[in-house]
Amino acid sequence: MSWVYLILAGCLEIVGVILMKKYSLTGREIFAFGMLVQFLLSFAFLSLAMQGIAMATAYAIWTGIGAAGGVLVGIWFFKESKSVKKLFFIALIIISVVGLKALS
Incomplete structure (x- = not known):
């Protein structure tokens, strides 16, 4: 169940970043509130995940999901640049997350 919590924590991190971007574009406080909740x-699900996964592994995977997801959402929904170099390094993050999971 710890891995489910960790993946959920990473996905919630991505949603929080989306709401942060929406808040920065609009200034609407509802997005700031939603960001805080997300x-x-x-963090709550990351904490639950750490009960069954080593802290270093859980934190690395959580930040990897958030970073890769944030970049991909930025490219798909906010029309941010998608250079080959950026996509290459995002692929490295994803490969690293898979590698950490395989070694755990």
Whole structure:
């Protein structure tokens, strides 16, 4: 169940980043409130995940999911640049997350 919590925590981190971007674009406080809720939930699920996964592994995977997901969402929904170099390094993050899972 720890891995489910960790993946959920990473996905909530991505949603929090989306709401952060929406808040920065609009200034609407509802997005700031939603961002706060998402980040709190993300930390809560990360904490639950750490009960069964080593801290270093859980944190690395959580940040990897958040970073890769944030970049991909930025490219798909906010029309941010998608250079070959950026996609290459995002692929490295994803490969690293898979590698950490395989070694755990």
